[in-house]
Amino acid sequence: MSNEARKPPAQIALKVRRMLGGKAGWNGVAVQFAFAAILGWIGYEIVSNARTNLENQHIAAGFGFLRNNAGFDVNQTLISYTGSDTFLRVFVVGLLNTLVVSVVGIVFATVIGFIVALCRLSPNWLLSRVGEIYVEVLRNLPVLFQILFWYLAVLAALPNPRQSISLLGITFLSNRGLVVPSPIGQSGLEPFLAMLALGVVASLALRFHARRALFQEGRMIRIWPYVLWLLFGLPLATVLVFGLPFTFELPQLRGFNFAGGSRIIPEFVALTVALSTYTAAFIAEIVRAGILSVHKGQMEAGSSLGLSRGATLRLIVVPQAMRVIVPPLTNQYLNLTKNSSLAVAIGYPDLVSVFAGTSLSQTGQAIEIIAMTMGIYLLISLLTSAVMSVYGWRVSRSLGA
Amino acid sequence: MKRVTLALTLALAAGLSAQAADAQTLKTVKDRGMLSCGVSQGLPGFSSPDDKGNWTGIDVDVCRAIAGAIFNDPTKVKYVPLSAKDRFTALQSGEIDVLSRNTTWTISRDTSLGANFTGVTYYDGQGFMVKKSLKVNSALELNSASVCVQTGTTTEQNLADYFKANNMKYEVIAFATNDETVKAYEAGRCDVFTTDQSGLYANRLKLANPNDHMVLPEIISKEPLGPMVRHGDDQWFDIVKWTLFAMITAEELGVTSKNVDEKAKLENPELKRVLGSDGNFGEQLGLTKDWVVRIVKTVGNYGEVFDRNVGAGSPLAINRGLNNLWNKGGLQYAPPIR
Numbered sequence: 001m002s003n004e005a006r007k008p009p010a011q012i013a014l015k016v017r018r019m020l021g022g023k024a025g026w027n028g029v030a031v032q033f034a035f036a037a038i039l040g041w042i043g044y045e046i047v048s049n050a051r052t053n054l055e056n057q058h059i060a061a062g063f064g065f066l067r068n069n070a071g072f073d074v075n076q077t078l079i080s081y082t083g084s085d086t087f088l089r090v091f092v093v094g095l096l097n098t099l100v101v102s103v104v105g106i107v108f109a110t111v112i113g114f115i116v117a118l119c120r121l122s123p124n125w126l127l128s129r130v131g132e133i134y135v136e137v138l139r140n141l142p143v144l145f146q147i148l149f150w151y152l153a154v155l156a157a158l159p160n161p162r163q164s165i166s167l168l169g170i171t172f173l174s175n176r177g178l179v180v181p182s183p184i185g186q187s188g189l190e191p192f193l194a195m196l197a198l199g200v201v202a203s204l205a206l207r208f209h210a211r212r213a214l215f216q217e218g219r220m221i222r223i224w225p226y227v228l229w230l231l232f233g234l235p236l237a238t239v240l241v242f243g244l245p246f247t248f249e250l251p252q253l254r255g256f257n258f259a260g261g262s263r264i265i266p267e268f269v270a271l272t273v274a275l276s277t278y279t280a281a282f283i284a285e286i287v288r289a290g291i292l293s294v295h296k297g298q299m300e301a302g303s304s305l306g307l308s309r310g311a312t313l314r315l316i317v318v319p320q321a322m323r324v325i326v327p328p329l330t331n332q333y334l335n336l337t338k339n340s341s342l343a344v345a346i347g348y349p350d351l352v353s354v355f356a357g358t359s360l361s362q363t364g365q366a367i368e369i370i371a372m373t374m375g376i377y378l379l380i381s382l383l384t385s386a387v388m389s390v391y392g393w394r395v396s397r398s399l400g401a
Numbered sequence: 402m403k404r405v406t407l408a409l410t411l412a413l414a415a416g417l418s419a420q421a422a423d424a425q426t427l428k429t430v431k432d433r434g435m436l437s438c439g440v441s442q443g444l445p446g447f448s449s450p451d452d453k454g455n456w457t458g459i460d461v462d463v464c465r466a467i468a469g470a471i472f473n474d475p476t477k478v479k480y481v482p483l484s485a486k487d488r489f490t491a492l493q494s495g496e497i498d499v500l501s502r503n504t505t506w507t508i509s510r511d512t513s514l515g516a517n518f519t520g521v522t523y524y525d526g527q528g529f530m531v532k533k534s535l536k537v538n539s540a541l542e543l544n545s546a547s548v549c550v551q552t553g554t555t556t557e558q559n560l561a562d563y564f565k566a567n568n569m570k571y572e573v574i575a576f577a578t579n580d581e582t583v584k585a586y587e588a589g590r591c592d593v594f595t596t597d598q599s600g601l602y603a604n605r606l607k608l609a610n611p612n613d614h615m616v617l618p619e620i621i622s623k624e625p626l627g628p629m630v631r632h633g634d635d636q637w638f639d640i641v642k643w644t645l646f647a648m649i650t651a652e653e654l655g656v657t658s659k660n661v662d663e664k665a666k667l668e669n670p671e672l673k674r675v676l677g678s679d680g681n682f683g684e685q686l687g688l689t690k691d692w693v694v695r696i697v698k699t700v701g702n703y704g705e706v707f708d709r710n711v712g713a714g715s716p717l718a719i720n721r722g723l724n725n726l727w728n729k730g731g732l733q734y735a736p737p738i739r
């Protein structure tokens with residue numbers, strides 16, 4: 001007689017019942033379907049009613065306006081844009097401006113946040129007090145005031161373009177922003193970039209190889225001299241062969257403003273500084289909590305192995321803390337992105353300002369424009385969450401959790 | 402945030418109310434006992450609150466005149482301050498009954514917003530203001546300048562057109578509200594502040610040293626400013642339209658807030674028609690026989706309103722110019738009341 005366990009009978013119907021109906025069984029399933037149907041009906045009614053009412057009131061509807069000419073200008077565009085481009089292009093211009101503020105803000109916020117957290121945890125009394133004051137002041141003031149403060153402070157402190165502060169005669173700082181020389185590509189640009197890319201790829205491959213050698217065979221390979229050659233030597237060699245990759249166009253004061261060169265507008269600076277310092281205060285607390293969550297025995301174990309405090313933090317404590325840090329950190333990244341819509345207060349041309357603001361009042365199509373804007377913010381946030389989830393999953397996996 | 406809230410209100414209003422279009426605005430206003438009037442967030446001469454919170458200005462007087470005609474009480478107005486961006490949404494969603502907020506009459510606004518302009522309260526045009534120290538005498542010398550402007554206005558588009566047509570470069574910095582724009586101009590963020598010329602004079606008074614700034618002579622656009630009402634209620638459209646015409650007609654006939662009672666007693670057939678002792682025009686509008694008398698007693702005739710708010714009797718001291726009566730060299734003209 002075989003002792004093999006008998007296979008349970010197929011339970012698909014049971015599973016469906018439990019999944020949809022919970023404890024209530026088939027009645028529950030029916031209720032769920034009825035509820036979904038009612039929701040769908042309400043949604044349909046709202047949309048169709050809105051359509052008829054807009055039609056009755058002769059309010060233009062639909063997305064046809066996106067192909068019309070916008071007819072207004074924007075003062076920071078990452079892609080080429082003039083007043084004769086379409087509203088769709090305005091949407092893209094605004095979106096890119098929002099993204100650039102968010103990405104730069106997130107990078108700075110993370111760096112500042114980590115530094116402040118380490119200050120707060122430092123055994124040095126002064127450093128930890130400074131960290132504490134930073135956190136308590138910055139996170140307890142409304143971010144809109146901080147943005148206005150930085151904007152008005154930046155503007156008030158800087159002179160007009162004719163009296164601008166000049167650094168070495170090539171970079172100028174005034175209340176119109178920071179003007180820097182802009183690179184103009186020359187004949188040597190393509191081989192230069194190609195060699196640089198090759199150098200980066202080769203360095204990464206080398207690092208991969210060295211890590212494998214370390215973990216599998218216990219061999220230490222010194223890679224930095226090769227990396228130095230790959231990253232600097234190769235591109236420099238192309239300069240000698242093909243000539244300069246680019247020359248710089250120097251800014252010059254002409255009329256009211258500087259002509260030539262690239263410009264970072266004060267609105268961008270104020271917004272980035274305000275958002276990153278504000279968010280950094282929250283990130284600092286998250287990082288501190290993460291580091292404190294690692295048992296102090298780990299730190300002691302590190303020092304008993306002869307590692308310095310910095311090395312212990314970097315190699316042992318922070319990797320374990322990341323598991324705790326990543327989920328709330330994602331929240332802060334999302335907050336920063338969403339807070340960037342406060343740009344409208346200081347005239348930074350972000351998505352809300354140029355699209356949900358100017359374009360909305362030029363076309364009057366509030367429902368479509370607000371829906372598009374909300375949709376794209378949702379998409380940005382979901383993408384950020386997804387990237388951070390993958391990162392969090394990798395961190396946990398590498399720790400074997 | 403207000404913008405988003407308004408848009409959502411509009412979406413909900415459009416979605417949930419089955420019969421929003423043919424609402425009886427006059428009845429709604431009477432039932433509420435209050436006229437809800439969209440005005441600016443503070444533009445001296447047109448609509449601005451004083452230190453006690455009383456609103457004054459040409460646009461405000463239009464609201465008061467309507468309230469006067471309906472309730473015989475100019476205080477029965479609720480003023481809703483709106484930014485340039487929010488104004489149309491507020492009207493569409495039914496938050497206000499009439500938008501009287503220095504709004505330029507254009508074909509796109511008249512046809513695509515589900516609203517109608519009822520007339521022109523002020524013929525304006527866009528101009529530029531600069532600091533005198535820049536030594537600029539003409540808008541054509543503004544190549545490469547930075548320009549501060551309020552977003553969501555026709556101004557922004559005229560600006561783009563003008564600089565493009567004259568082959569000049571410029572940098573535009575657009576702010577959400579008038580006050581933010583003026584503040585940035587004063588802080589030196591831009592060389593030029595542009596808006597309707599009346600607005601330039603009004604905003605110049607807000608600056609710390611008005612005399613350091615000058616308005617350039619060029620007028621680069623036509624900006625007829627007037628009140629707006631929603632589509633779908635022709636009676637309400639007529640009331641708002643004829644309130645302004647009544648003010649202009651009163652000026653044509655020499656009827657003022659001071660002499661209206663004596664004029665009403667005269668045996669002049671035109672005066673009798675206009676001031677209600679003959680005919681039933683007021684009742685046909687849904688108002689009372691003496692609607693013009695009520696309006697003139699409340700705010701005065703068009704000339705009085707102009708002088709008190711933006712003309713000789715005000716700090717702005719703007720000339721009548723285009724806003725004079727048609728028979729005195731201007732454009733203000735009312736169809737006959739008969």
